[in-house]
Amino acid sequence: MNAQLQFRNLTLGYDRHPAVHHLDGAVQAGSLTAVVGPNGAGKSTLFKGVVGVIKPLAGRIERNGVDPQDIAYLPQIAEIDRSFPINVYDMVAMGLWRSKGLFGGIGRKDRDAVEHAIGAVGLTGFEPRPIGTLSGGQMQRMLFARLLLQDARVIVLDEPFNAIDTKTCADLIALIRRWHGEQRTVLTALHDLELVKAHFPETLLLAREPVAWGKTADVLTPDNWTRARHMCEAFDDQAQACVVEAA
Amino acid sequence: MLYDAFIGPFVEFEFMRRALASTFALAFGAAPIGVFLMLRRMSLIGDAMAHAILPGAAAGFMLAGLNLFAMAAGGLIAGLVIAVGAGLIARSTQLKEDASLAAFFLISLALGVTLVSAKGSNVDLLHFLFGSVLAVDDPALFLVVGIASVSLLVLALIWRPLVLECVDPGFLRSVSRTGAPVHIAFLALVVMNLVGGFQALGTLLAVGIMMLPAVAARFWARDITGMIGIAVACAALSGYAGLLVSYHAGLPSGPAIILVAGLLYALSVAAGPVGGLIWLSLHRRHLEA
Numbered sequence: 001m002n003a004q005l006q007f008r009n010l011t012l013g014y015d016r017h018p019a020v021h022h023l024d025g026a027v028q029a030g031s032l033t034a035v036v037g038p039n040g041a042g043k044s045t046l047f048k049g050v051v052g053v054i055k056p057l058a059g060r061i062e063r064n065g066v067d068p069q070d071i072a073y074l075p076q077i078a079e080i081d082r083s084f085p086i087n088v089y090d091m092v093a094m095g096l097w098r099s100k101g102l103f104g105g106i107g108r109k110d111r112d113a114v115e116h117a118i119g120a121v122g123l124t125g126f127e128p129r130p131i132g133t134l135s136g137g138q139m140q141r142m143l144f145a146r147l148l149l150q151d152a153r154v155i156v157l158d159e160p161f162n163a164i165d166t167k168t169c170a171d172l173i174a175l176i177r178r179w180h181g182e183q184r185t186v187l188t189a190l191h192d193l194e195l196v197k198a199h200f201p202e203t204l205l206l207a208r209e210p211v212a213w214g215k216t217a218d219v220l221t222p223d224n225w226t227r228a229r230h231m232c233e234a235f236d237d238q239a240q241a242c243v244v245e246a247a
Numbered sequence: 248m249l250y251d252a253f254i255g256p257f258v259e260f261e262f263m264r265r266a267l268a269s270t271f272a273l274a275f276g277a278a279p280i281g282v283f284l285m286l287r288r289m290s291l292i293g294d295a296m297a298h299a300i301l302p303g304a305a306a307g308f309m310l311a312g313l314n315l316f317a318m319a320a321g322g323l324i325a326g327l328v329i330a331v332g333a334g335l336i337a338r339s340t341q342l343k344e345d346a347s348l349a350a351f352f353l354i355s356l357a358l359g360v361t362l363v364s365a366k367g368s369n370v371d372l373l374h375f376l377f378g379s380v381l382a383v384d385d386p387a388l389f390l391v392v393g394i395a396s397v398s399l400l401v402l403a404l405i406w407r408p409l410v411l412e413c414v415d416p417g418f419l420r421s422v423s424r425t426g427a428p429v430h431i432a433f434l435a436l437v438v439m440n441l442v443g444g445f446q447a448l449g450t451l452l453a454v455g456i457m458m459l460p461a462v463a464a465r466f467w468a469r470d471i472t473g474m475i476g477i478a479v480a481c482a483a484l485s486g487y488a489g490l491l492v493s494y495h496a497g498l499p500s501g502p503a504i505i506l507v508a509g510l511l512y513a514l515s516v517a518a519g520p521v522g523g524l525i526w527l528s529l530h531r532r533h534l535e536a
Contacts, residue, residue: 051421073421084286084414085470094411097422102407130469131414150422 002064004029004154004185005050009059011242012042012049018057018242019045021209029064030183032176034190034200034216037228041206043189044076047156050187063154070098072152074143076159076189082132088142089127092118095149117145122171137168144172155179157188161195173199193220207231256494263490266380269391269447270486270504273456276395277440278478279402281461282471283433287413290458292345295352296434297441297454299329301359304375304445309366315387319442322450326438329355331431359450378449378501380490387446394443398436405429410471448501455505456482463512466519481511 003026012020020042027033035043048054049061052068063071093106093114100106106114118124121141126134134142140160147155157176161169177199179186190196196203196216203219205211207228212219257263284293303325304318311317329351337344363372383391402409408429411419419426437457444453460481464474489504496503518525 053420069422069424071421075417078415079417080415081286081413085468085474086410086414087470091414094415094418097407097411101423102404102425146418 002029003027004064006062008062010049010056010061011058012045012054013057016057019208020049023210025210025213027185027187029185031202032180032186032200033202033204034188034196035204035206036190036193036196037206042208043206044158046206047073047158047187047189050156066154070152071154071156072147072150074147074157074160078143085130087128087130088118088123089114091131091142092145092149095146098150113149117148120148120175121145137164140164140172141168144175148175154185159189161190161192196220253491256491262381263494265383265388266490266500267487269380269383269388270490271483272392272395273444273447274479274482274486276398276443277457278460278482279475280398280436280440281457282464282475282478283409283413284437284458285461285465292348293437293454293457295348296326296330296437297450298352299355300326300438300441300445301375301450302355302362305359305362309362315390315446319390322442322445323438325355326441327435330434330438374449376449376451377499378445378447378452380447380500383447391443391447394439398440401432401436405432409433448504452501452505455508456485459505459508459512460485463515466515466521466523469521482508485511
């Protein structure tokens with residue numbers, strides 16, 4: 001086992017206020033980890049740090065040779081302009097960006113791959129539909145198809161099951177498990193603890209500071225939850241500069 | 248009879264042929280840009296940029312008189328400075344990009360009119376504001392055609408990231424660093440095409456051939472490729488029909504072209520098959536599935 005992502009005394013935040021505070025630890029290559037915690041615990045912030053959208057306030061993230069741009073990332077609120085005149089097929093095909101770039105041609109093999117990805121998320125037949133006509137669940141399926149095509153070693157999913165029905169959720173979980181089987185490293189933020197217990201071997205319980213991290217059964221204890229709830233407080237505008245040194 | 252009405256003027260007069268060629272070139276360059284401006288909800292940005300070009304063109308005019316290339320270069324520089332300036336101010340202060348552009352273009356318009364009036368006459372001022380497509384000479388035609396060609400080429404080069412930046416900017420940021428350079432290249436294309444339209448249609452109307460066909464196209468096509476095709480056709484048709492109307496009725500040509508484009512826009516809003524008002528008002532039975 002080697003670490004795909006290594007956090008070293010990592011502090012991430014906004015306007016100098018920490019949203020993730022002094023996080024140390026490693027995400028093993030090929031592991032499937034759930035990131036849980038109350039709202040405002042820093043889950044999304046951690047993910048933005050991992051994919052390089054925000055820079056650490058202190059400490060660092062080592063990605064073991066993977067470029068942040070080669071990490072597939074599904075943000076919690078995608079900035080998708082749903083009124084834009086583009087169809088499902090073209091939207092999914094954008095997942096080929098890493099291999100095709102600006103000018104690479106889309107050949108027969110690529111078209112098969114796109115069709116296959118659309119089929120894998122159960123959207124066959126939806127190819128010519130404008131994205132504005134999709135339901136929330138269909139939208140999420142389409143974004144998963146794009147993730148499939150990205151073929152990334154590291155996949156980061158920020159609350160992918162919000163407002164998704166159980167059938168769609170089960171289908172998407174199956175994809176996540178497939179990625180796990182293919183030895184990809186997957187980090188997923190979610191709130192449904194039953195799902196976490198059923199499908200995610202590892203869990204990080206975050207409440208701005210890491211509360212517990214390890215085997216899911218060891219992490220999701222009532223004790224840990226109580227601690228997590230108490231640790232998520234609002235930013236203090238009068239807060240002093242933090243002087244904790246690296247552990 | 249039909250020949251005299253629709254073809255004769257262009258066969259008979261060279262200035263009509265030049266005017267037609269330059270409006271066709273403008274259609275190919277500006278209309279696709281307009282489609283992207285519309286889809287990015289930047290329709291009024293084009294207007295603001297068009298005003299911003301005026302003081303630059305006026306400065307060229309003060310230095311070199313009615314020299315096409317001095318005015319075009321001045322306009323290009325002023326437009327780019329303001330595009331970049333507005334972007335920088337938006338990033339470094341609380342102001343949004345549209346607010347800082349609004350400030351810039353109002354200042355530019357006042358400054359431009361002052362500069363032109365200080366050096367030239369009211370006729371010059373009218374030429375600056377509304378252009379004179381019938382006075383397009385060879386160098387001006389080459390400039391317009393050159394700009395349209397460069398514009399189409401660059402658009403082809405930045406097509407993928409440009410579309411991606413419109414529809415899912417977060418995804419583009421996560422897979423590539425081309426977002427910012429592509430945005431700047433796109434703004435440069437907007438400025439270039441407005442400078443191209445400046446000679447023919449003036450700073451105030453140049454944006455008309457860019458935006459009106461683009462907005463009209465939205466009512467005819469569901470995908471972006473179709474929209475661009477229709478926008479180009481619509482802009483070219485406006486140029487052709489506008490020139491004919493201005494020739495036969497003795498109207499100023501620039502405004503005639505834009506009025507035809509406006510008419511096509513009104514038609515599209517009313518009867519366009521994609522969300523046109525007439526179709527919306529027909530209460531057709533819903534489908535079974």
